[in-house]
Amino acid sequence: MAPTIGVFDSGFGGLTVLRELRNVLPGANYLYFGDTAHLPYGAKSVRTVAKYAIASAHFLEQHGIEMLVVACNTATALALDDIRAAVRVPVVGVIEPGAQRAAEISQTKKAVVIATDATVSSHAYQRALHQFGMEATEKACPLFVPLVEEGWVEHPVTEQVSHIYIDQVFQDAADGKPNGADVLVLGCTHYPLLRPLLRRVVPEHVEIVDSAESTAAKVVEILGKESGRGSTGNLRCYATDSIEKFQRLGGKFLGQPIENIELVDIEK
Numbered sequence: 001m002a003p004t005i006g007v008f009d010s011g012f013g014g015l016t017v018l019r020e021l022r023n024v025l026p027g028a029n030y031l032y033f034g035d036t037a038h039l040p041y042g043a044k045s046v047r048t049v050a051k052y053a054i055a056s057a058h059f060l061e062q063h064g065i066e067m068l069v070v071a072c073n074t075a076t077a078l079a080l081d082d083i084r085a086a087v088r089v090p091v092v093g094v095i096e097p098g099a100q101r102a103a104e105i106s107q108t109k110k111a112v113v114i115a116t117d118a119t120v121s122s123h124a125y126q127r128a129l130h131q132f133g134m135e136a137t138e139k140a141c142p143l144f145v146p147l148v149e150e151g152w153v154e155h156p157v158t159e160q161v162s163h164i165y166i167d168q169v170f171q172d173a174a175d176g177k178p179n180g181a182d183v184l185v186l187g188c189t190h191y192p193l194l195r196p197l198l199r200r201v202v203p204e205h206v207e208i209v210d211s212a213e214s215t216a217a218k219v220v221e222i223l224g225k226e227s228g229r230g231s232t233g234n235l236r237c238y239a240t241d242s243i244e245k246f247q248r249l250g251g252k253f254l255g256q257p258i259e260n261i262e263l264v265d266i267e268k
């Protein structure tokens with residue numbers, strides 16, 4: 001029997017993770033929960049993010065998931081342990097798989113991580129990368145989420161903003177020389193959409209690691225490739241705010257139109 005996998009995010013961004021999951025496990029059934037009423041998580045506190053994330057995880061558990069993927073980097077960074085403690089199903093976050101992949105491909109053992117303010121302040125990526133023997137420089141890029149949601153993924157303004165955020169990060173603060181990092185980790189659900197633009201901005205020798213891809217690979221490792229074989233499984237989406245907006249924006253993140261969206265209120 002195909003497994004039912006729950007995917008949770010603060011909004012539409014986690015659909016980039018769902019997209020990767022469906023690439024590798026097309027036969028699984030998916031329940032996607034986007035907490036759009038409380039978006040963005042990236043500027044919120046641990047307490048608030050944990051409260052919303054736990055309520056969303058409970059909702060998905062009550063709807064029969066067998067595994068929960070926390071697609072939101074901010075929720076993973078701030079509340080993964082709390083979410084794990086709150087549900088009975090296995091929970092996979094996006095940070096450890098991304099950090100592991102970075103360590104596998106890095107020669108210099110130095111990475112740059114870009115993410116939301118909250119993720120960077122938590123230093124969750126730095127800790128995860130340390131466990132794999134890596135040093136990390138973290139950089140918050142808070143303007144990227146609204147720019148992506150505006151659809152400006154190939155816009156001169158976004159390119160300029162990227163240069164402002166990124167050019168200096170690959171230099172040593174002390175002497176301005178290259179800092180030796182050879183990997184850039186995309187530590188936010190929205191950033192995979194900026195990958196072609198970032199490829200032009202980031203130094204050529206730097207490889208880009210997408211946490212969405214690494215997380216999907218991790219889920220395959222746990223469930224086994226066989227579990228997701230067969231014809232395309234069902235996808236059902238839940239959102240805590242406007243269905244119309246979810247449909248309009250979500251399609252861009254998933255790479256295909258989305259039907260089957262239900263409005264839910266987890267605060268009841």
Ligand code: DGL
Nearest residue numbers: 010040041042073074189
């Ligand atoms: N999903 C969030 C993340 O990956 C980005 C959007 C938000 O701030 O809620 O960190």
